[in-house]
Amino acid sequence: MKRLLYALLFVMVSVVANGQAKYVFYFIGDGMGVNQVNGTEMYNAEVQNGRIGIEPLTFAQFPVATVAATFSATNSVTDSAAGGTALATGSKTYNGAISVDQSKNPIVTIAEKAKRSGKKVGVTTSVSVDHATPASFYAHQPDRNMYYEIALDLPKANFDFYAGSGFLKPTTTFDKKEAPSIYPVFDKAGYTVARGYNDYKAKSSTAEKMILIQEEGAASDCLPYAIDRKEGDLTLAQITESAVDFLTKGKNKGFFLMVEGGKIDWACHGNDAATVFNEVNDMDQAVKVAYEFYKKHPKETLIVITADHETGGIVLGTGKYELNLKALQYQKHSADGLSNRISELRKSKGNKVTWEEMKTFLSEEMGFWSKLPISWEQERRLHDEFDKSFVKNKVVFAESMYSKSEPIAACAKEVINEIAWLVGLAADTPEAMSRYLPLAQVLNSSARRLTIRKLPNA
Known part of the structure; x- marks a missing residue:
């Protein structure tokens, strides 16, 4: 796994730094294992077309694919922090770590390398901006629950665009002490905070750096599930559109954009199959935004789809050769x-x-x-x-x-x-019930250069 992650990160760093790809999209389906993807495609076929089979997701049709084991440095079952760190840095670490090694020393992330190479950088998610996966790309903290401290790392990274539902502990430190709000810190660092999609459109043209979160009064921990969405709710596809719009304005040297479908994991923790499949479809809608961009810039765009672990042990069919x-x-x-x-x-x-x-x-x-x-x-x-x-x-x-x-x-x-014959869904688990998941599905005009094979004993 470590060698495979290094191979993936080497490919991505090389295309970022050496100009092989001007625009890089890095999608992460949190908790999205093989059966989450396959189940969604079979669900779509039954519901949309009334037939048995699959209705392929956009990203499932990309030409390069592989799988990987996901154990962390300290446990056979990874969490999102160690998994996110592995995807952001190519290095395994202990569960709970945010882009630090086992000695708690910072590890440079691919997003930071992209920024240093002159590209604009965006980090986005359907959950809070300070959650484990997005944090792993811009922060360096010994504990994923250090939400206030993680938020303070955001302006230090100096990325151009951040988006998600909000921030979990904007005025409370890890040791539960009251602290100055993070929002004046963002303002002092030159960030414009937009609350909602319409607010983004009103402010984006004059903003130098942007943080897009939900409207006042909305939950700070996550966007609504796709199945629960109401008109006017912020969506992951809108976040992706906004990120592309913002990262391509002005001097355009290219960008690196991470997009997390964070609530796939949450629905899997709740063993809520209908919600899981809707969340995978929702991330695919965000991927379609990237794919439309790719079609306009086919020789300059790289799209990678991956996951950090599988959650819930979702089982397709139990006891009978049957699904419904x-x-x-x-x-x-x-x-x-x-x-x-x-x-x-x-x-x-x-x-x-x-x-x-x-x-x-x-x-x-x-x-x-x-x-x-x-x-x-x-x-x-x-x-x-x-x-x-x-x-x-x-x-x-x-x-x-x-x-x-x-x-x-x-x-x-x-x-x-x-x-539906999905009774085999496991009771709530800390993380993965399956050791294997899709490491990457890749779309690029030079796919032959990017072919990644699963290494022996990876």
Whole structure:
């Protein structure tokens, strides 16, 4: 794996520094393993075309592909910090490290090398700008949870464009002390902060450096899941469009742009298959922005798609030679979104919800009974959770790494996964259940020069 990462980073550094590619896109699907990609393509085929097979994602059609093992320097199961550091620097490190080695010394990242070579640089994500994967490209900290300290590294890197949902700890240090807000620090360093896509368009022409985050009042930890998105919500595709627009204005010496589909991982932690497939499709929409740019600059553009690890151990088919992925189309919201709506129903009814009202609600939200027949055993499980939550008032929220869910929402998610024959989804895990994932899928006009093979014992 170490040699393979070095091979990938050597190729990317050489095309950045030696002018083989003027424009470099580096997409990272956090938690996106082989089955997340394959499952999305089969889901698309069933839902979009009503057929068995695959409807290829844009990036899955790129001409060069390989796989790699993802263990970190200290654990067979990597986390996003060690994985992000490996992808940003070509070096393995301990879990939790942000572009520092095992002795906690900074490691130069490919983004920093691109900046030094005269290119403009962008770091973007669908989660917070100070989260592990984006941080690994611009920050150097011994612990991924040092959000305030990571944010202070942002202006030190002096990159041109950052984007994501916001910042997790803008006024609180790692040791939980109140500190000056990071936003005046950004302002002093020459960054214009745009809140939302429209604000970006209003400010971008006069800004020298830009930080694009969500509008005031929106969550700072992440963009909404694609399945929950409302009109006006900031999207990863819009972020990618904005980054390309900003990085190509003025003197154009080329750019290096990292784009993370960060909530694939979050949905996998929650074992929420419908949401996972929608998130992979959503990242593919961002890849399409890069592909359209490639078509205008085919001899100067390199696009790399990769992942840092696989999350959730998603299993396609359990017990039978059968899949029913089209069933997932009837899930209208993420498990988190469904949980919020159940909480709203609980509040609106003063916790006096009947089983018939809950059945109507689940029929509308998940397609149960109206679109999807469910077994007696599945209905009994739903009713038992309803009885505990609404009759006996014993509400025990189901927890995963990034969310807490109403018990009925968690149960409904499990039932629809069973109907789709995805019941093999693992219980919430720290990270990867699979050792292998796509290291890179590459699109470049000189693909023969970029062919990377999986090395023995990598």
